[in-house]
Amino acid sequence: MQDYLPLLILLTIIAALLQEDSILVVFYLIAGTYIAARIWSQRSLDSIRYDRSYPSRAYLGETVQVKLSLTNSRRLPTLWLQVHESLPLALATPNFFRQVFHLGPHEKVSYEYPLHALKRGYYPVGPLFLRTGDFLGLSQEMERQGSTDFLTVYPKIVPITHLGLPTHTPFGNLKHHQPVFEDPSRITGKRDYQSGDSLRHIDWKASATSGQLKVKKYEPSISLESCIFLDLNPRAYDLKTRFDATELAIVISASVANWITSRKQAVGLSTNGIDPINNDRVPVLIPPRKGRGHLMHVLDVLARIQANDGHPIHHQLNVDASTLPWGTTVVLVTGQLDDSLFDQLFQIRRRGLNAAVILAGKAANLEDARRRAVHSGIEIYQVMYESDLDQWQ
Amino acid sequence: MTADSHAHRVTKQNRSLPDTICILLVCSMMGCVALSIAQVGARLDSSWNGSYLAGLAVLVSLEALLTTRLFTDYPFLSPEWMLYRGVEWVVLLIGMRLFIYAWHLPGQLLRNLPAGGNPFSFEFINLDVVVGVVTGLVIWVLSTQYGSALFLLEYDPDRLDTEREGIGMLDRWQVRKQIMALIFTVGGLMIVLTAFQRVDLTEFRLREPAADPRRWILLVYFLLGLILLGITNFSALRSRWYIQKVPLASNLSRRWIVFSAILLSLISVMAILLPTRYAVDILALINILISILAAILGFLYLLLLSPLLYLFNQLFRLLRPSPVESEPANPFLPFMPPPASNEPPIPWLDFLRSALFWVLLIGVISFSLYHYLDQRKGWVDGLRKVSVAGWLINLWNWFLQGIKKANRQFTAILVEAAQKTVGYIQSRRSKRFSIGPAPMTPKDRVIHTYQSMVQYNQDTGVPRQSHQTPQEYGRILQEAIPDIKLDIDAITGTFMEARYSQHAITPEQANRAVDWVENIRSAVDEWMKRTNKDTP
Numbered sequence: 001m002q003d004y005l006p007l008l009i010l011l012t013i014i015a016a017l018l019q020e021d022s023i024l025v026v027f028y029l030i031a032g033t034y035i036a037a038r039i040w041s042q043r044s045l046d047s048i049r050y051d052r053s054y055p056s057r058a059y060l061g062e063t064v065q066v067k068l069s070l071t072n073s074r075r076l077p078t079l080w081l082q083v084h085e086s087l088p089l090a091l092a093t094p095n096f097f098r099q100v101f102h103l104g105p106h107e108k109v110s111y112e113y114p115l116h117a118l119k120r121g122y123y124p125v126g127p128l129f130l131r132t133g134d135f136l137g138l139s140q141e142m143e144r145q146g147s148t149d150f151l152t153v154y155p156k157i158v159p160i161t162h163l164g165l166p167t168h169t170p171f172g173n174l175k176h177h178q179p180v181f182e183d184p185s186r187i188t189g190k191r192d193y194q195s196g197d198s199l200r201h202i203d204w205k206a207s208a209t210s211g212q213l214k215v216k217k218y219e220p221s222i223s224l225e226s227c228i229f230l231d232l233n234p235r236a237y238d239l240k241t242r243f244d245a246t247e248l249a250i251v252i253s254a255s256v257a258n259w260i261t262s263r264k265q266a267v268g269l270s271t272n273g274i275d276p277i278n279n280d281r282v283p284v285l286i287p288p289r290k291g292r293g294h295l296m297h298v299l300d301v302l303a304r305i306q307a308n309d310g311h312p313i314h315h316q317l318n319v320d321a322s323t324l325p326w327g328t329t330v331v332l333v334t335g336q337l338d339d340s341l342f343d344q345l346f347q348i349r350r351r352g353l354n355a356a357v358i359l360a361g362k363a364a365n366l367e368d369a370r371r372r373a374v375h376s377g378i379e380i381y382q383v384m385y386e387s388d389l390d391q392w393q
Numbered sequence: 394m395t396a397d398s399h400a401h402r403v404t405k406q407n408r409s410l411p412d413t414i415c416i417l418l419v420c421s422m423m424g425c426v427a428l429s430i431a432q433v434g435a436r437l438d439s440s441w442n443g444s445y446l447a448g449l450a451v452l453v454s455l456e457a458l459l460t461t462r463l464f465t466d467y468p469f470l471s472p473e474w475m476l477y478r479g480v481e482w483v484v485l486l487i488g489m490r491l492f493i494y495a496w497h498l499p500g501q502l503l504r505n506l507p508a509g510g511n512p513f514s515f516e517f518i519n520l521d522v523v524v525g526v527v528t529g530l531v532i533w534v535l536s537t538q539y540g541s542a543l544f545l546l547e548y549d550p551d552r553l554d555t556e557r558e559g560i561g562m563l564d565r566w567q568v569r570k571q572i573m574a575l576i577f578t579v580g581g582l583m584i585v586l587t588a589f590q591r592v593d594l595t596e597f598r599l600r601e602p603a604a605d606p607r608r609w610i611l612l613v614y615f616l617l618g619l620i621l622l623g624i625t626n627f628s629a630l631r632s633r634w635y636i637q638k639v640p641l642a643s644n645l646s647r648r649w650i651v652f653s654a655i656l657l658s659l660i661s662v663m664a665i666l667l668p669t670r671y672a673v674d675i676l677a678l679i680n681i682l683i684s685i686l687a688a689i690l691g692f693l694y695l696l697l698l699s700p701l702l703y704l705f706n707q708l709f710r711l712l713r714p715s716p717v718e719s720e721p722a723n724p725f726l727p728f729m730p731p732p733a734s735n736e737p738p739i740p741w742l743d744f745l746r747s748a749l750f751w752v753l754l755i756g757v758i759s760f761s762l763y764h765y766l767d768q769r770k771g772w773v774d775g776l777r778k779v780s781v782a783g784w785l786i787n788l789w790n791w792f793l794q795g796i797k798k799a800n801r802q803f804t805a806i807l808v809e810a811a812q813k814t815v816g817y818i819q820s821r822r823s824k825r826f827s828i829g830p831a832p833m834t835p836k837d838r839v840i841h842t843y844q845s846m847v848q849y850n851q852d853t854g855v856p857r858q859s860h861q862t863p864q865e866y867g868r869i870l871q872e873a874i875p876d877i878k879l880d881i882d883a884i885t886g887t888f889m890e891a892r893y894s895q896h897a898i899t900p901e902q903a904n905r906a907v908d909w910v911e912n913i914r915s916a917v918d919e920w921m922k923r924t925n926k927d928t929p
Contacts, residue, residue: 010581023584025667026584029657029660102644
């Protein structure tokens with residue numbers, strides 16, 4: 001349009017000299033159109049409001065429908081608007097959503113696109129780029145960048161029905177065969193008094209009714225408070241299967257956490273991986289707690305967590321296990337057991353905690369590790385492939 | 394969605410309309426050019442009527458636009474090209490001659506039939522034909538140029554698919570520039586022709602402007618040209634989106650055309666309304682505006698005072714003592730009209746134009762000043778330190794805030810009035826044509842009132858549990874707020890009667906229930922305030 005500025009000036013001069021109305025009106029028209037077109041396009045972009053609605057968490061294999069709503073908040077229509085939504089490649093092909101449309105005054109349009117949760121992770125949805133221009137195409141198109149939201153895809157959870165982790169914490173809600181774990185809150189019946197029974201166990205009402213001394217029978221029970229130590233140091237895994245093995249370790253951790261929570265027991269998580277939303281990159285520790293809400297918190301971390309070459313797990317075992325209460329079961333998920341880990345697990349046993357190790361992927365010197373574990377009273381399980389988890393179903 | 398289905402969508406929904414309208418717009422613009430030529434001819438020879446040139450131009454333009462795209466493969470001046478163009482021009486010449494003959498035939502019949510001459514006489518070449526052919530040639534050349542450019546912007550899936558693969562990328566911005574150059578060059582020539590009509594070459598002076606509405610052809614031409622530019626912008630963008638595989642909304646082209654046309658029409662109306670010469674100065678304009686405002690205020694003042702004046706008048710009549718003989722009052726002097734002003738009244742159209750002009754001018758100046766100062770905040774801060782200037786700036790800010798506040802209040806009053814009016818109309822309408830639920834019976838009113846009380850208390854801290862009967866709930870309320878024991882008993886009893894018995898409830902009972910609930914609400918509010926105050 002700048003090329004035609006001389007023409008506009010010429011028009012004005014001719015119109016002024018000849019006092020010809022129609023020429024001046026043409027000048028008004030061209031100048032007015034140019035100004036209106038520029039103002040229109042500038043205002044259009046400012047008036048766009050957008051909203052992205054979708055469930056922010058998804059289980060593996062689910063399809064999440066993202067609803068993108070765009071609203072023109074003013075009376076001025078937006079002649080054309082191009083939206084470009086960047087999407088994670090792991091969830092959508094192609095990895096963007098694009099559309100061009102018109103928005104009338106106060107009009108709202110909505111588009112839906114699917115995201116396929118095929119891989120666990122913490123994925124950015126967006127940013128949204130909005131682009132518009134004037135209807136004559138005289139000025140440069142304008143672009144605005146919107147915000148980014150996130151979608152958490154949980155790791156695969158294999159339903160475990162029995163695992164048999166060791167525990168010595170009394171007064172829980174899991175049955176146990178050793179009478180040393182008798183729980184006074186779980187009465188199973190009454191029996192006649194025998195010499196040596198504690199007076200505190202006598203049921204006085206029943207004794208008065210029957211005329212004989214009766215004592216309460218208690219059910220032995222234990223509590224399985226556990227903390228999963230997930231080793232995400234790539235060096236702990238076999239070089240050839242490193243990526244798959246770390247992912248398998250995450251699946252194992254998620255499945256075990258789910259199993260423990262389903263038994264109404266407390267579970268915690270400690271890992272040397274990196275949480276992307278944790279800027280200072282310190283190792284993650286979630287203290288053991290009960291409930292589905294806590295499990296979702298653990299799964300959130302397991303969805304986001306990434307392998308980290310920095311911290312070895314034995315250092316973390318030393319620091320974090322010291323904060324755990326007596327009788328807690330430490331479940332270490334790693335790729336291989338070395339001397340330093342054995343030493344650390346032995347220390348844990350000496351502190352009154354239980355220890356179990358689940359080896360994910362191909363482990364070197366497995367037989368040697370088993371032999372040493374038997375001597376130290378440590379349970380060892382091996383899961384080479386995901387299908388091996390079926391043994392606990 | 395696959396690329397093929399995407400292409401299909403563009404073809405079906407967004408292709409035809411813009412391309413067709415482009416052709417129609419160019420034909421209309423060529424009609425304007427021909428009319429402009431005809432006007433010049435009419436200036437040179439006032440007896441000559443060249444209105445037929447418009448129709449001729451439209452036809453020639455249409456032919457050129459439709460056939461250009463068919464023979465784009467032939468090289469310029471090649472034997473095939475020569476053959477094609479030669480054949481085309483022979484047909485065009487015949488067509489033009491027949492068109493001119495058909496155009497003049499009705500007039501010829503009217504002239505020759507009463508005179509007994511040959512009504513179908515045919516002269517192969519005359520002045521009309523020569524002017525028509527020359528004009529046709531000009532229009533044909535222009536239309537061919539337009540056609541070639543528009544053809545490149547049209548939707549062609551084969552070409553676009555090739556471009557998508559990065560082969561033979563077309564710079565559509567250059568094509569649009571070419572179209573823009575054509576529009577403005579031809580427009581510039583039309584301006585020269587229009588200017589030429591104002592100059593009296595024999596006496597070398599300016600003629601008076603003609604009152605003929607055809608002088609607005611220039612405006613129409615530019616208006617159509619700008620719409621064409623808008624649609625070619627859409628065409629260029631459409632090609633880009635196709636190449637980038639961006640899906641388009643199905644109604645995009647239609648809305649684009651409609652909104653472009655509306656915007657340009659509004660601007661055209663404003664351009665016509667704006668003054669083209671100095672009519673009313675700003676002081677006169679303000680004077681007129683103040684007069685109008687004063688008249689409106691005076692009218693409102695009279696309207697408000699007239700009932701009072703009437704009352705006072707009646708009162709004084711009553712208080713007046715018995716009629717006494719009095720001197721005859723001065724005879725009522727008839728109202729003398731003010732002396733007629735020598736100045737001619739200002740026409741309303743001029744007033745409107747001037748108002749529009751000054752509003753725009755003041756708006757532009759204010760906008761510029763605001764942004765100028767906004768960009769130089771340091772200057773303003775510096776000026777603020779000078780006492781007089783600082784005082785002036787503060788005064789200005791105070792004035793600005795006052796204006797904003799008044800504007801907000803005025804808008805709020807208007808909105809409220811509008812909402813009330815709409816509400817009143819709707820209520821009247823609903824009363825007149827009521828098809829909604831019937832009004833509540835007294836029994837329903839009592840139940841509804843009680844439930845609203847329970848809901849209110851739910852929110853304010855004395856909730857009713859689901860297992861509580863009305864009487865149990867009443868007791869809890871009484872324990873919390875003993876002052877309203879009687880009201881609670883009354884509303885509970887009336888509610889139970891309305892809800893669980895077959896007794897008839899009178900409207901008076903329903904009204905009393907509302908009063909009891911009002912009392913309970915006030916007491917609950919008081920209780921809440923006391924409780925909050927006592928809570929540390």
